[in-house]
Amino acid sequence: MEHLSDEALMSQVAKGNLEVLGHLFQRYHQxxxxxxxxxxxxxxxxxxxxxxxxxxxxxxxATFKNTRFSPWIYTIARNLCSDHYQSQKKTKKYLxxxxxxxxxxxxxxxxxxxxxLRAALDLLATDDKELIIMSxxxxxKYKEIAEITGSTVTAAKTKTHRAMMKLRTHYFKNTxxx
Numbered sequence: 120m121e122h123l124s125d126e127a128l129m130s131q132v133a134k135g136n137l138e139v140l141g142h143l144f145q146r147y148h149q150x151x152x153x154x155x156x157x158x159x160x161x162x163x164x165x166x167x168x169x170x171x172x173x174x175x176x177x178x179x180x181a182t183f184k185n186t187r188f189s190p191w192i193y194t195i196a197r198n199l200c201s202d203h204y205q206s207q208k209k210t211k212k213y214l215x216x217x218x219x220x221x222x223x224x225x226x227x228x229x230x231x232x233x234x235x236l237r238a239a240l241d242l243l244a245t246d247d248k249e250l251i252i253m254s255x256x257x258x259x260k261y262k263e264i265a266e267i268t269g270s271t272v273t274a275a276k277t278k279t280h281r282a283m284m285k286l287r288t289h290y291f292k293n294t295x296x297x
Contacts, residue, residue: 125188131211133180143188144173151196154170157252158200166174168199175199190266193259197249197267239289247282254279 120128127140131139151172155165183191193215240248251266253259265275 126185127186129176129180129191130185131187133183137177140173140177142174143192144224147192148173154193154196154252154257155200156187156246157240157256158249159203164203168196168203171199172196185262187266189259190263193253193257193263193267198277200249201241201245235290236286239286239292242289243285244281246278247285250279251286281294 120139120145123142125146128139132143146147148169151163152169155168156162159165159168165282172192174191177193240251243251248267250264253264254261259267261272261275261279264279265272268275270278
């Protein structure tokens with residue numbers, strides 16, 4: 120089973136061979152968890168969303184139509200992260216996080232460059248943040264990003280470049296206030 124492609128494994132899952140899902144889980148659970156963690160910034164919620172991704176794969180296995188598996192699973196993860204953001208937006212949980220990020224000025228002296236980078240990443244719009252996470256952290260090709268986001272490869276490149284420019288702006292604002 121280890122030599123089979125993701126698509127071949129998922130085709131077997133779609134046909135009812137549910138034991139094969141374990142191989143896909145082994146290949147993707149850490150990647151999906153890391154993606155969710157970077158997007159959500161909460162370990163427990165990221166674990167829950169990762170579990171939900173594989174539950175949705177199992178539940179909707181018949182909808183897999185021999186497309187590429189990686190963009191398909193990341194689209195599921197992206198949608199679940201988006202659902203989480205929408206529910207949090209209603210409860211306004213992130214207002215305290217934004218207040219914290221705005222107050223980094225005095226405290227940023229003690230922050231390392233990684234913490235400043237994370238703070239700058241959190242200041243980005245969700246769409247920009249996910250583009251950077253997919254391209255730089257998850258090391259996805261622009262073709263995969265385009266498939267996941269429903270855009271062209273050229274648009275994915277352009278949007279990712281613009282998101283990186285915004286990230287640099289936020290990062291250096293935090294650095295200059297040190």
